[in-house]
Amino acid sequence: MIDAATPDDADALAALAAVTFPLACPPETTPEAITQFIAEKLSPAAFLAYLRDPDYDTVTARPDDGPLDGYALAAYQVPPPDIAELIGAGPASYLSKLYVRPGSIGGGVGYALFNRVRELAVTRGAEQIWLGTNQQNTRAQRFYERVGFERVGTRQFLVGGKLEDDYVFALKL
Numbered sequence: 001m002i003d004a005a006t007p008d009d010a011d012a013l014a015a016l017a018a019v020t021f022p023l024a025c026p027p028e029t030t031p032e033a034i035t036q037f038i039a040e041k042l043s044p045a046a047f048l049a050y051l052r053d054p055d056y057d058t059v060t061a062r063p064d065d066g067p068l069d070g071y072a073l074a075a076y077q078v079p080p081p082d083i084a085e086l087i088g089a090g091p092a093s094y095l096s097k098l099y100v101r102p103g104s105i106g107g108g109v110g111y112a113l114f115n116r117v118r119e120l121a122v123t124r125g126a127e128q129i130w131l132g133t134n135q136q137n138t139r140a141q142r143f144y145e146r147v148g149f150e151r152v153g154t155r156q157f158l159v160g161g162k163l164e165d166d167y168v169f170a171l172k173l
């Protein structure tokens with residue numbers, strides 16, 4: 001079942017994020033950089049802050065029992081200037097995180113989470129959805145292109161003190 005996360009989910013989301021974040025990193029990202037990113041950006045406290053912030057939507061894929069299968073986090077903010085140059089400055093949903101538990105990848109969970117993110121973006125009045133994904137993360141790039149995103153440029157993304165190279169994708173709503 002895809003539903004909105006609540007502050008009670010902060011611990012479960014952090015546990016899932018710690019397992020899934022490394023899947024999106026290129027092989028040369030060091031374990032130390034990954035550990036630092038998880039500690040700083042994906043802690044229970046970090047998720048609690050997202051869950052309490054009205055400018056974010058967090059959705060979960062919740063099985064009947066057991067741990068969460070996946071989650072997505074979307075932010076509604078004015079795009080930063082480098083991104084606005086690529087996609088325009090109109091209202092946009094930033095798909096900050098879309099992650100599926102390893103055992104559930106390829107089974108439609110990501111698609112279901114993304115569909116909810118798209119519905120929420122429309123409800124929020126966004127004109128498009130944008131995201132960044134590592135240039136080596138070809139599985140995610142294939143997924144995003146399959147659901148209608150186009151590659152519009154590049155950006156750099158800080159993971160544990162090192163800048164990683166991302167592609168930026170956007171989908172007009």
Ligand SMILES: CC(C)(COP(=O)(O)OP(=O)(O)OC[C@H]1O[C@@H](n2cnc3c(N)ncnc32)[C@H](O)[C@@H]1OP(=O)(O)O)[C@@H](O)C(=O)NCCC(=O)NCCS
Binds near residue numbers: 106146
């Ligand atoms: C990228 C990711 C979120 C995609 O989620 P997923 O659950 O693996 O993907 P799905 O199973 O939903 O979709 C896989 C395929 O089925 C399609 N699909 C799934 N359900 C569908 C449905 N009901 N109707 C139509 N198509 C569907 C998808 O479009 C896709 O097509 P493909 O097989 O031709 O590539 C997931 O692989 C993941 O978490 N990867 C590791 C972490 C990561 O890299 N996250 C992205 C960070 S930017």
